[in-house]
Amino acid sequence: MGSVVAGAVGSGLARGQASGGSDNRLFTIALSQWGFHRAIFGDARSDYNWFIKTLHSEPDSVLKGTMDPRDIVVRARELGVDVVDLVNILWFGRGNDSLWLREFQRRADGEDVRFGGLMCDELGKIGASNRSERNVAVKNHIRWMDTAQRLGCSYLRANPYGDGNYLEQCQRCAESLARLGDASKAFGLEILVENHGHPGSNGAWLAMLMEMTDHPRVGVLADFDNFFMGGWGLDPERRYDRHQGMLDLAPYTRAVSAKSHAFAPDGSETTIDYFQCMQTVLDAGFNGLVGAEYEGDGLSEAEGNRLTVALLESTRAKLLDAGYE
Secondary structure, eight states: OOHHHHHHSSOSSOTTOOSSSSOOSSSEEEEEGGGGHHHHHTTGGGSHHHHHHHHHHOGGGGOOSSSOGGGHHHHHHHTTOOEEEEEGGGGGGGTTOHHHHHHHHHHHHHTTOEEEEEEOOSSOOTBOSSHHHHHHHHHHHHHHHHHHHHTTOSEEEEOOOBOSOHHHHHHHHHHHHHHHHHHHGGGTOEEEEEOOSGGGGSHHHHHHHHHHHOOTTEEEEEETTOOBSSSSOOOGGGBOOHHHHHHHHGGGEEEEEEEEOOBOTTSOBSSOOHHHHHHHHHHTTOOSEEEEEEOOSSSOHHHHHHHHHHHHHHHHHHHHHTTOO
16 A cells, blocks of 8 residues: 555545634644543553553543543634544443443534544454454454444554564454454444554554555554654663654555644744654645644643644644645
8 A cells, every 4th residue: 555545545634625614724633532631530540550450340430530531522622623533441431332422422513523533442452363362352443443433433543462573463463454444344434553552663564564454444543752663662772763654654644643742932842843744744645634642741731732733733834835735
């Protein structure tokens, strides 16, 4: 798959098509629900082992914050954003709760906000060496496809997690992703894989996975900040070059996660060149959703996400001035 496929198949709103009152030229700005995970979870993740165990046994018990997950649509409207990217673990026990989902959709409609993607975690390893485990993971993702469809999402994010060496994981993940791609057609979705830890944070590995999968409904959710040689380690010596990673993933990119941590006085992100990252995917034909997601500690989530949205807006203006259209 190359940039022609990436631009033609379900890459979000077309250039110039407005989802609301905002300027959606070049790309459409969305707000990631994860940008408010502290307000939703409170201190639930301070004991991560408890958090994961409780998430699977009593999922509502991890919602220890002050914010109802459904109020993300209010936060989006406050920021002038009319698309929200969802995260399943922020409302893990409600995926099959029709009444809860209908209320979520009602609140979104009331704010004139729509849902973009559904980012899924904790559904099993699609690259597990055990075939039964892989099958369970695939079935779990298909169940959440139904939820994504009910909320009008355009894509579902899957993680390329598994075990074994990198080649074995790539082969198994490709097999599972092809199955998910086939299943996604009935739900009107795409399956997007993010550079989100483990081998998937290695840009070359994830590009190879896309080539091996070679499915028209499978692509990449490119994250500006999740590039490592492999694993979750934060050792700077094991960083995978961000620009190289964006070049690796650009031909397959159908959506973008615009991560931020800290801002300079001029409003730029202190470590991430937003202009270069967006220029790279636009050059490959991208014109889809870009989710603003503040992950830093120095600002409130409301302020951090406001600055992230503002940075995406100023980046778009600079790209338009540079001749992109």
